[in-house]
Amino acid sequence: MSDAHDSRFVIRDRNWHPKALTPDYKTSILRSPRQALVSIPQSLSETSGPDFSHLKMGPHDNDLLLNFNHGGLPIGERIIVAGRVCDQFGKPIPHTLVEMWQANAGGRYRHKKDSYLAPLDPNFGGVGRALTDRDGHYSFRTVKPGPYPWRNGPNDWRPAHIHVSISGPSISTRLITQLYFEGDPLIPMCPIVKTIANQEAVQSLIAKLDMSMANPMDCLAYRFDIVLRGQRKTHFENR
16 A cells, blocks of 8 residues: 555646536536635545455355346346556556446336336346456446436437446545446437547546457457556645
8 A cells, every 4th residue: 555645746637527517417507616626635544545355245246147136137238347447657456346336228227216217127236346356457247238318408318338436545546437338329429428528538438349358158348447546645736
């Protein structure tokens, strides 16, 4: 684990992330700050731990084809999503928690507030978790989620996507994001994706087809590598 008082700083690139206020993504209007941001030094509790190396994992925690089994397999295209978690210097992040949640193949979440007309799949829960290995690698087996409409505009649709939470080496490095799938024509049409001005940043959210990781006659595979800021403090522009 890095020293919390390490003197190396990484300048935050504010052009990499989308603006807080993007009116075409309607919920950002109420969620965006109204005043200038304030830089707050990180405390020791934010730059250290937690340690997941001793977390007890179930045999199917990272296998969404089996972890909600009620007598059958879920419906949909079977896929593997795998990749590597590292910091901004390319150093792997071992033994950290990677969590994911998603809609089923019809585009429906197993959530009481999801009112989309697609049916629930009795054998698909839509959640999983994994620990990275010593080289930062993780893997999930699941079904490819379906797109679904959302009430942002008259006919806006979310591309197929999976939500991902990565804890990293400290509380301050936790990243929550979502991955899309290579070749999906809905990606450039999505109002959320269009809030990201940097096309390289958009590409970093797209999982690429990787036949080398596929299970022959079973699952296609998509590679999604994740880069965290790491445990070093970030130098904000206004400090």
